[in-house]
Amino acid sequence: VTTETTETEETKAAEPAHATPQTPGLEQASADYVRLATAQLDSAYRLAGYLLGDGAAAQEAARAALIRAWQFWPELTDVERFPAWFERLVVQVCLARMGRRKPAADAAASPSADVFRSMAEDDEIARAVAKLAPQHRAVIVLRYWQDLPLDQVAERLGVPFTAAESRLYDALKALASELDASAQEASVR
């Protein structure tokens, strides 16, 4: 329950200063939150962008994950775990949105200004990844675009290692089929 930030013999021996219940260091928690979230922000934004394929949607999802991380902050028992914990929140938020998101009406409006949209338009692989089912897209993005080892992919997805392993297998298979289908389509044209 207790996380140590600076430990000295003096602080160890210190007695609780209040007889009535007080905040457990909200200010310190706030400072830690800002520090950790800021450090993790680029990676979280990219993760959301790769998953959602859209810069504006990624920003929105990252905001939602930031709020959620603060609301659920009391559950973070070890600040060292923040990067993994926060990325899991980002994945959860994005998965929920991926299942319900409608295709953006202005998808072709300004592709060059949006790196994520450009990826999906310019790169055959990225285009195929964008067509995968949300769970397959998530495991591919975490494994190859976020470059995480599979045990950490499993952690981000909240599934056992073996489930992540089989999901990755299925995702690669689906991706290969998607690429084959695209190639066939291109040859017909």
Added chain:
Amino acid sequence: MNPQPPHLDGAPDLERRLRWSIEGARPKAPVALRAFVPQVPSEYSPLSRSARLWRKVSARRGLAVAGVGAAVVVALVAGLALASIRGSGPAPKGEASQLAVASNSESPAVSPAPDMSPSGSASASSPSASPSGAGTPSPRGTPGATLKPVKGGWQRGGEVWLVGQIIATPYAFLAACALTEDDYYDGVWSSCSSSDLVHWSSPPDEAVFVNEGRHPFQPAQLIQVKHGYAAADYIANDSEDSVPLEWYSADGIHWSEGIPAGQRLPDPPDPCASEARLNGVCEQAEYIAMDATTGMVVAAYDEGPDEDNYIWTRLAVSPDGGETWSYPTLAKDLWQVYSPPLHLPDGTWVFVFTIMPPPPPPGLYYGGSPSAVVVTSKDGAHWTKQDESEGAVFAAVLGSSVYATFGDYESGDCDLEVSSDGGKTWSAVTDKAGNAVRGEYLQTVGQKVVVFEGIDSDPGRITWVGP
């Protein structure tokens, strides 16, 4: 563990192409997003433990708790409770537990609820689905017999993934469910029914459930009203907000949308108007329940935030169905309610409260969820911590027994224990073979306690049903 991808022909080449495809596409977070980070702690507060719990339960079980939705449930239940007291008199004693309903008055969840298509279809042919009940199917809407829950002590749960709370009609157990893990996370949920709480079918058995509404029936809560049943449901609309949907059934089988005027219960009194004002803060009750025998109503309200931005739970007790209220003084370290108020047949009230730990020494801060404890009261005015129950996570009452899970709240690694003396002493619950009954979240359904897998650690399958 070997963190290598599984073998697939052509995989190395595909992996290379995947890694290469990301080159040059590693943008940094926009300035606006960066500027948003320091604003978060000043604009939002960490949620209370109970709120976090219900946010998770709701997110996982499809309630998509929005303030308005919660208010509907509270209104339904409190209205029923008060109507019972003021109008037709107390309900039969056996119905008391159905009046204890949990809800939440927190702000809408950040994570939107998944879509629920009107068809509400889940793969009925999934191998996860087991038939509910045995024998020849009965015609639509004509149940062959009333419920016969599984007998014989504790039994392991089935494979279905429960999304909503289970509700009991005379002929079936109904719930929202998903048939596979992927369906669960993808929000492909449907209605399902069971005759024994262990075996579930989807779509529901037509003999015991007929949906006469336009939407899928995915009940979050159900109560018995004067002439039938009322349920609160949630559907997701296109604007990503959840809107509550009310259902009514006169017989527990045929369900239609909306509650008939004659069956609509009066709204509960404005808590401020009925003096449920706590330190100047007038809040919607987070939990409200009534002992149908004595007519005592116990409500748990959020109080605060205090000067340190923390929310505390305060209790409001009415001995007369909401006419008059008093506010018991609780031990100073009792922080927030965790499970809804429960009551035993002898009138003893049972709560699970978190304990606020003493302030940490300088340089340290608390990062985890505090421990919790069962507190009881005979009269609603004096509440006693049952010290032997420290470490409790969630509780349920069945008959004169209190069941509680104990263990690690975060990992969901919990064991079920039972107390037959109002929380003073506890013993582990096992099946006939001596296997520990494990799980985190509890729900009393009819004459059974249903144990679910951890709240924090997805997924949410039923682990055990008993005794």
